[in-house]
Amino acid sequence: MARGEGQRHPIGIYLWVWFLLFVLSVGSYLVDILQFEGYLRWSLITVFMLLKAGLIIAVFMHMAWERLAIICVVLVPPGVLVFLMLLMALEGHHVLASRLTWLAQ
Known part of the structure; x- marks a missing residue:
């Protein structure tokens, strides 16, 4: 066997x-x-x-x-997406703060 x-x-x-x-x-x-x-x-x-x-x-x-190539294929794309989501959240916070400051005047 x-x-x-x-x-x-x-x-x-x-x-x-x-x-x-x-x-x-x-x-x-x-x-x-x-x-x-x-x-x-x-x-x-x-x-x-x-x-x-x-x-x-x-x-x-x-x-x-696993090999490093497989790890990168599986983990890098979600990491990039999380990074981009954080950037969008920061930009959204900045836009909201700018609008509140501008409209408060």
Whole structure:
């Protein structure tokens, strides 16, 4: 019986990632339980979400063991989109501030 040529990773890696995902989920629930408000709340929720997504992509989608070219193909386009969204948000804030200043006169 021939063995497959795929990689095998120790189960400890997966158990460790499951534990980290559990801890990060507890952290995101604590944000609600402790009733954080405003930018702190949304910043913490976003950080926990991105950390969990990064762990899932790296380990369960096997990106940590892929070639750099595949990683760039998968991760660079969403990164560029997020960067462009931040630029649009900054421009929108600037336009709103300019309009409020101009119309207040």
